[in-house]
Amino acid sequence: MDEKPYHHGDLKRALVDAGIALLEEAGPQGLSLRAIAARVGVSHAAPRRHFDGVLGLKTAIAAEGFRRHAAFMRDGLPAQTGRGDRRFAAMIGYVRFAQAHPHLFTLMFSTRDADFADPELQRAGAESYGVLSDIAAGLEPLYGDAPDARRRAETFLWSVVHGYSQLALTGLLHTDAHGTPLHRIEDVMPPIGTAAGDN
Amino acid sequence: MDEKPYHHGDLKRALVDAGIALLEEAGPQGLSLRAIAARVGVSHAAPRRHFDGVLGLKTAIAAEGFRRHAAFMRDGLPAQTGRGDRRFAAMIGYVRFAQAHPHLFTLMFSTRDADFADPELQRAGAESYGVLSDIAAGLEPLYGDAPDARRRAETFLWSVVHGYSQLALTGLLHTDAHGTPLHRIEDVMPPIGTAAGDN
DNA sequence: GCGCCTATGTTTCCGGCGTCAACTTTTTTG
DNA sequence: CAAAAAAGTTGACGCCGGAAACATAGGCGC
Numbered sequence: 001m002d003e004k005p006y007h008h009g010d011l012k013r014a015l016v017d018a019g020i021a022l023l024e025e026a027g028p029q030g031l032s033l034r035a036i037a038a039r040v041g042v043s044h045a046a047p048r049r050h051f052d053g054v055l056g057l058k059t060a061i062a063a064e065g066f067r068r069h070a071a072f073m074r075d076g077l078p079a080q081t082g083r084g085d086r087r088f089a090a091m092i093g094y095v096r097f098a099q100a101h102p103h104l105f106t107l108m109f110s111t112r113d114a115d116f117a118d119p120e121l122q123r124a125g126a127e128s129y130g131v132l133s134d135i136a137a138g139l140e141p142l143y144g145d146a147p148d149a150r151r152r153a154e155t156f157l158w159s160v161v162h163g164y165s166q167l168a169l170t171g172l173l174h175t176d177a178h179g180t181p182l183h184r185i186e187d188v189m190p191p192i193g194t195a196a197g198d199n
Numbered sequence: 200m201d202e203k204p205y206h207h208g209d210l211k212r213a214l215v216d217a218g219i220a221l222l223e224e225a226g227p228q229g230l231s232l233r234a235i236a237a238r239v240g241v242s243h244a245a246p247r248r249h250f251d252g253v254l255g256l257k258t259a260i261a262a263e264g265f266r267r268h269a270a271f272m273r274d275g276l277p278a279q280t281g282r283g284d285r286r287f288a289a290m291i292g293y294v295r296f297a298q299a300h301p302h303l304f305t306l307m308f309s310t311r312d313a314d315f316a317d318p319e320l321q322r323a324g325a326e327s328y329g330v331l332s333d334i335a336a337g338l339e340p341l342y343g344d345a346p347d348a349r350r351r352a353e354t355f356l357w358s359v360v361h362g363y364s365q366l367a368l369t370g371l372l373h374t375d376a377h378g379t380p381l382h383r384i385e386d387v388m389p390p391i392g393t394a395a396g397d398n
Numbered sequence: 399g400c401g402c403c404t405a406t407g408t409t410t411c412c413g414g415c416g417t418c419a420a421c422t423t424t425t426t427t428g
Numbered sequence: 429c430a431a432a433a434a435a436g437t438t439g440a441c442g443c444c445g446g447a448a449a450c451a452t453a454g455g456c457g458c
Contacts, residue, residue: 399438
């Protein structure tokens with residue numbers, strides 16, 4: 001009992017969890033405030049005591065998504081050794097999360113569903129960004145003496161991996177008969193940073 | 200009068216145009232079937248004669264978006280000369296379009312709003328993809344003798360430019376006080392394909 | 399030029415949605 | 429143990445997308 005709500009026990013967390021479950025089952029169309037409340041067994045007006053409208057609830061869902069996203073990438077890392085390997089591992093983790101939880105991933109980056117000014121969401125997002133930032137360090141030399149080389153490397157890496165993920169989710173990449181992209185992210189990354197002596 | 204509908208004149212096109220205008224004015228939340236119909240001065244049930252529900256109408260809007268997107272990139276091209284220059288010009292065009300029409304751009308890649316199985320949308324999307332494909336040709340040698348080198352280059356380039364655009368729109372990149380990204384797309388692209396003898 | 403036919407648009411109704419105000423129940427607190 | 433505050437319920441509102449029934453207006457056969 002971290003927090004101690006009076007009636008339900010922990011309605012706030014229950015609503016977020018139910019929201020994520022409902023999102024994966026029914027997709028974004030099925031994710032209504034009323035449906036989430038019903039799944040928890042509570043009236044449709046109850047969430048208002050804990051969240052600022054449906055936007056607040058979805059924002060909390062997005063934040064939880066970023067936490068899981070960061071954990072997902074981190075868990076895929078340690079088995080790998082070389083620096084280039086680590087980089088690929090985290091990138092692959094980013095893409096895999098998107099493919100495993102397409103609706104959640106989409107929600108996490110939707111300004112329509114989430115309020116990116118929310119402090120909790122920003123904290124969770126930063127947690128996720130931190131993992132990418134770490135592995136972007138190896139790309140820094142690519143930018144030579146340019147100012148903000150590290151940040152440029154981060155932005156580049158994030159752009160590739162995020163763009164690939166979204167295009168894959170939308171089904172816009174070349175795919176096989178099952179809808180699986182023909183080329184994985186590691187097949188598509190040109191040999192940079194890894195070619196000229198990396199690890 | 201290309202087509203000659205009976206009452207309105209060309210309700211189909213009028214609805215799409217009104218939808219885009221409304222989208223830019225009121226954002227995705229304001230883009231309802233009823234609001235679009237009202238703007239054209241028609242009842243909310245009229246669009247159903249021309250589109251398969253609100254999804255069909257939004258799909259048509261997305262298709263028109265892709266056509267404008269392709270034209271936007273093409274128009275930015277001819278002034279440039281070198282091959283690396285051409286590449287940057289198209290990439291910058293991609294990003295600029297997203298920044299100039301954020302809601303339309305978002306809609307164009309939203310599986311929630313658009314039906315990507317729609318033939319018209321696929322045709323329009325292919326038009327847009329063609330521009331990127333052209334300029335990706337220069338990156339092909341990066342992939343050596345790998346199979347599908349051309350497609351890998353296309354996927355890579357599209358991923359970067361699309362990821363950057365979306366992250367910029369969402370406001371997740373490092374920005375100045377006005378919300379403008381600190382690093383432009385051409386600042387974050389690492390020196391590949393252009394460094395070792397390009398044009 | 400008249401009568402049908404079909405394309406186009408309207409009206410009306412339905413259920414679901416998010417929000418709000420008023421009310422009830424439960425827990426805390428002094 | 430009583431007052432207050434927190435948590436949840438009920439019922440209403442307006443907007444939404446969809447469907448069915450109806451109205452209108454051009455096209456076409458004759």
